[in-house]
Amino acid sequence: MSKERQSGQFVVPGQKLGVIEEFIANQGTYVEDGVIYSKNVGHVLMDLVNKKVSVYPAARNYNVPYVGATVVGDVTGVQSSMVNVRITKVGSRFISGHFSGIIHISDVSFNYTDNIFDAYRAGDLVRAKVISDKNQIYHLSTKGENLGVLLAYCSHCGAILALRQNELKCEECGHVERRKIAQDYGKGTI
Numbered sequence: 001m002s003k004e005r006q007s008g009q010f011v012v013p014g015q016k017l018g019v020i021e022e023f024i025a026n027q028g029t030y031v032e033d034g035v036i037y038s039k040n041v042g043h044v045l046m047d048l049v050n051k052k053v054s055v056y057p058a059a060r061n062y063n064v065p066y067v068g069a070t071v072v073g074d075v076t077g078v079q080s081s082m083v084n085v086r087i088t089k090v091g092s093r094f095i096s097g098h099f100s101g102i103i104h105i106s107d108v109s110f111n112y113t114d115n116i117f118d119a120y121r122a123g124d125l126v127r128a129k130v131i132s133d134k135n136q137i138y139h140l141s142t143k144g145e146n147l148g149v150l151l152a153y154c155s156h157c158g159a160i161l162a163l164r165q166n167e168l169k170c171e172e173c174g175h176v177e178r179r180k181i182a183q184d185y186g187k188g189t190i
C-alpha cells in the first residue's frame with residue numbers, strides 16, 4: 001500500500017490520497033487511472049467509517065502556486081519547445097519552496113512564436129500566470145501585455161539589457177537581443 005494518509009494532513013493539488021479500491025473520492029478530489037488525488041490545497045479528511053476521502057481547501061494565503069495565480073520566477077533552462085522556470089513568488093508573496101513550472105512554446109505569446117530563444121533565455125526574470133497544475137506540473141502562460149520577461153541579461157557579457165525603443169540592447173557590449181517582454185520591463189517591479 002502507498003504512503004498512508006491521515007486526517008488533517010496538508011496536501012497540494014495532484015498529491016496522491018489513495019486508490020478507488022480503498023476509498024470513495026469525495027469533495028476536493030479527483031480520480032485518474034484508479035488513483036485518488038487532491039484537487040485543492042488543503043487538509044485531508046479520511047472518513048474511515050464510510051471509506052470516503054475529501055480535501056477541504058485551506059485559506060487563500062498559502063505559499064504554493066495555484067491555477068490562476070500570477071507568479072514570478074527565474075528561467076532555468078530553455079529547450080526547443082518549452083521553458084523551465086523556478087518559481088520564487090506567488091501573488092505578492094515570496095516563497096521558499098522548490099516549485100518549478102514550464103512555459104510551452106504555444107503559451108509564450110498571443111502571437112506565433114517561431115523561435116523560443118527569441119522569447120526566453122536562461123537567467124531571465126519572468127512574470128507568468130499558472131494555467132494548469134495537471135500531474136503536479138505547473139504550466140505557465142505569458143500571453144498578455146503584463147506577462148513575460150521583467151529583466152534579462154546579455155547572453156554575450158552578462159550585463160543587464162536595456163529597453164531601447166522596441167529592442168533590448170546591452171549597454172556594455174552593444175549586443176541586441178529579443179525577448180517576450182512584459183510591458184513594465186526594466187522598471188524594477190516584480
Ligand SMILES: [Zn+2]
Pocket residue numbers: 154155156157158159170171172173174175
Ligand atoms: Zn553585452
